[in-house]
Amino acid sequence: MEKKIRVLLFKPGLDGHWRGIMTVSKALSEAGMETIFFGFKTVEGVVEAAIQEDVDVIGFSCHSGAHLEWARELVRELEEKGARDDFLLLIGGVFPEQDHEELRRIGMDGVFGPGTNTADIVEFIRERLESRAKKGGEAT
Amino acid sequence: MRKMSSKEEIERALEEWRRNKEGWPERRESFKTDAGIPVKDLYTPLDVEGIDYLRDIGFPGQPPFTRGVYPTMYRGRFWTIRMFSGHGTPEExxxxxxxxxxxxxxxxSAAVDSLTFAGVDPDQEVEGATHEVGKEGVPLYSIRGVEAMVKDLPIDRMSVALVVEPLTSAAVTSMYFNVAKARGLRKEQLAGTTQNDILTMTIGxxxxxxxxxADLLKLACDLIEYCTPMKEAPRWNPINFTTYNYREGGIDAVQEIGMGLANAVAHxxxxxxxxxRIDDFVHRLAFHxxxxxxxxxxxxxxxxxxxLWYRLMKERYKPENPEAYRFxxxxxxxxxxxxxxxxxxxIIRTAYQALEAVLGGCQSLHTNSYDEAICLPSEEAVRLAVRTQEVLQEETGVGSVIDPLAGSYYVEALTRELEERIWDYFLKIEEMGGVVEALNTGWLFGEMxxxxxxxxxDQESGExxxxxxxxxxxxxxxxxxxxRTNPRAAxxxxxxxxxxxxxxxxRKVAALLDQLRRVCEKRENVLPVVSExxxxxxxxxxxxxVYREMWGIWQLPFVA
Incomplete structure (x- = not known):
């Protein structure tokens, strides 16, 4: 049997708008992925768990207006642990479209604003992981 | 005098009308409301059968208050234009x-930031504290923040809503009372509201x-007790059961009000x-x-x-104060x-929704700004949102008449249907032990x-x-x-x-914090010491x- 795609989802910081992340979590599991909802945790804790649980994707939801700060912190923490390239990184939530490019520049692979169809997130994850696997395969 | 048509005649005529329109296809197979109530093509006197005017509809300001809580409604005074607002720093x-x-x-109405909501200082060693200062609302971490927020504003004449929940309601409300006192105002004359809602802090x-x-409920009731029966701030609304916040999670109108009533009963x-005694406090309970x-x-x-509020009061609590029956x-x-x-x-969506609120007899109204799915509102956006209410007040004439939709076959039939469904949902929560129990078991999270x-x-399928x-x-x-909020706010x-x-x-602060520990341990009302x-x-x-230290943190029973 094919290995299930494993996704760790979390809410960074203190903000408690929980509907978005739970909705995405449910949609991903309905699409056959294994989701771990990590609640409101420190970025440090999330990165440790992601490494330990050997997930494929880390995603977070941000409604606090601090999306750039959180994206930077997540990438910095991954770099410190030497795991920068081990995960597909996703962000969703309420933030201006003008910041999408900056979020990608920081290192977020997938950026999903309000009104995103969850099928697009599922497709994005599958495609990116597939093309990564191919690249990985060619390299070895 | 001309003879009025009888029930049988209407029934026959309706049947004939239905027969005549066979062959006229409709847009869809069936129609229903957002709460899933089937909607017929047409409502007639037959749909309001059994609805007795004096018993079920009545007059504004009189039981059962279907037509409004006050006898004059907007002919006396327009609803309050109250915009939920806050960002950056208290000065901004x-x-x-x-x-x-x-x-x-x-x-x-003060919208606070995530730290104020969670009761966290920006210099505490808590993850995220620095990133989120002033981003979602105004930071109110001490009496100085509150003082700067209301500086030179006419708080002696205008009411202020503090949108903070039980975790921080005692602290922020007492900051406000202390600021007002320093400005020479007496607590007894202050008008306003603290949201103080346990379900907002949990399922919302x-x-x-x-x-x-149970600890959140205790804190919520401490503030009610202090303001109302202890008469420290008798004009203050010490709680606002904010069904709005649960509704935002996706539940329907029936669940919204059902949860709200169950929440009120818990308090x-x-x-x-x-x-x-019921009459000591119940007249100050309000809703959002x-x-x-x-x-x-x-x-x-x-x-x-x-x-339903009238029914709940009349059947169960029987207060003597007539104010208590007004929802x-x-x-x-x-x-x-x-x-x-x-x-x-x-802007268009908000205008229609504002009209609903006005036709429904609200006491105050916040209209959202058009940019709120993107960021906090800009000046231009918030001005338009205020104007939306001003158009309703000054140009449309909707405030000239009370409850203009009464007597509409559809609206009356729907009012009765909702009343029944809401009451059943409310009883269902009651039967499982009320909202605290429904939170503990995770049932309410499951509903959300x-x-x-x-x-x-439904949205992804296009339904x-x-x-x-x-x-x-x-x-x-x-x-x-x-x-963009002020990047230097932190x-x-x-x-x-x-x-x-x-x-x-x-030293004084440390001694008082120790006193708060003892108060928490004995589970006495926290307000007097928090106020000091x-x-x-x-x-x-x-x-x-201190609350977290004394009572511990809750592990949420998440249901995904």
Whole structure:
């Protein structure tokens, strides 16, 4: 049997708008992925768990207006642990479209604003992981 | 006199009308409201059979209050234009409040940041504290923040709503009372509201490090007890059951009001348990409802809610004070109905929702700004939102008459249907032991997640239409310029706290915090000591940390 795609989802910081992340979590599991909802945790804790649980994707939801700060912190923490390239990184939530490019520049692979169809997130994850696997395969 | 048509004649005529329109196809197989109530093609006198005017509808300001809680409604005074607002620093929020006041706002409402909501100081070693200062609302970490927020504003004449929940309601409300006192105002004359809602803090929004439901209920009731039966602030609304916040999660109108009534009952029972009489406090309980997308259903919801509150009081609690039977409510137009795509369409959505609230007899109203699915509102956007209410007040004439939709076969039939469904849902929560138990078991979280997952499926399948998202999509859209909060807010607030800690009597604060520990241990009312604490310059984080230390943090029973 094919290995299930494993996704760790979390809410960074203190903000408690929980509907978005739970909705995405449910949609991903309905699409056959294994989701771990990590609640409101420190970025440090999330990165440790992601490494330990050997997930494929880390995603977070941000409604606090601090999306750039959180994206930077997540990438910095991954770099410190030497795991920068081990995960597909996703962000969703309420933030201006003008910041999408900056979020990608920081290192977020997938950026999903309000009104995103969850099928697009599922497709994005599958495609990116597939093309990564191919690249990985060619390299070895 | 001409003979009136009989029931049988109407039935026969209706049957014939239905026969005659066979062969006229309809747009869809069946129609239903947002709450799933089947909608017929036409409503007639047959649908309001059994509804007795004097018993079930009555007059405004009189039982069962279907037509409104006051005898004159908007002919006496318009609803209060109360915009939920706050960002950056207290000084910047003060500036925004001045603008709103100048533009015609008639009541203030403080939107706080995630730290204030969670009772965390920016200099505490808590993850995220620095990133989120002033981003979602105004930072109110000490009496100095509150003082700066309301500086030179006419709080002697205008009511102020403090949108903080049980975790921080005692601290922030007492900061406000202490500021007012320093300005020469007496607590007895202050008008306003503290949201103080346990369900907002649990199923509506889950802040970092929440307390257990029973502890949140205790704190909520402490504030009610202090303001109302202890008569410390008799004009203050010490709680606003904010069904708006749960509705935002995706539940429907029936669940919204059902949960709200069950929530109110939990507080009433706790205050009775503490030895107060119903008449000591119940007249000050108020509500904050949503105005959602189904126009007539929302109007019927407000009418049904008033009737149900009256019924609850009359059948169960029997207060003597006639004020206690009035279901007073603020309305906020539905934030979750707004879209980031084609945001100008949000102005139209909000205007219809505002009209629902007004036709439904609200006491005060917040209209969302068109950019709120993107960022906090810009000045331009918030001015338009205020204007939306002013158009209703000054140009449309809707405030000239009371409850104009009464007698509409559809609205009356829907009011009755909602009334029955809401009461059943309320009893269901009661039967499982009330809202605290329904939180502990995770049942309420389950209701929420069922609802938002269903919304997602309905929107993605196109069953629930959302303009600009799943229909009438624009391919190349110019993004709206976002409003940005002050990037230096964290620095400014940290400095404010540093100076405060330097200038205050730290020994006094420490002694009072110890006293708060003892109060928490004995589970006495926290307000008297918290009030002394905030006057002495204790911070929000210091006070909330004592609750967390003494009562522990709640592990949420998540149901995904």
């Amino acid at each position: 929020t003060n500036e925004r409040w001045r603008l709103l006041y100048k533009e015609g706002e008639t009541g203030f 929004y889950i802040p970092w490090g929440s307390l257990k439901p 009433i029972e706790e205050l009775l348990r503490r030895g107060w 409802l949503s105005a959602h997308r189904d126009f007539f259903e929302e109007i019927a919801k407000y009418r049904a809610a008033r009737k 007073r409510f603020h309305v906020q137009t539905a934030g979750c109905s707004l879209t980031a795509r084609q945001p100008m369409v949000n 997640s069922k609802a938002f997952n269903k919304r997602r499926r 629930e239409k959302v303009i600009g998202v799943n229909c009438y999509v624009l391919e190349d859209e110019e993004p709206t310029p976002p409003f 620095e400014i607030e940290k400095e404010r706290l540093r100076r405060l800690r330097e200038e205050r009597d730290n 604490l905030t006057a002495a310059g204790a911070t929000l984080g210091e006070i909330t940390s």
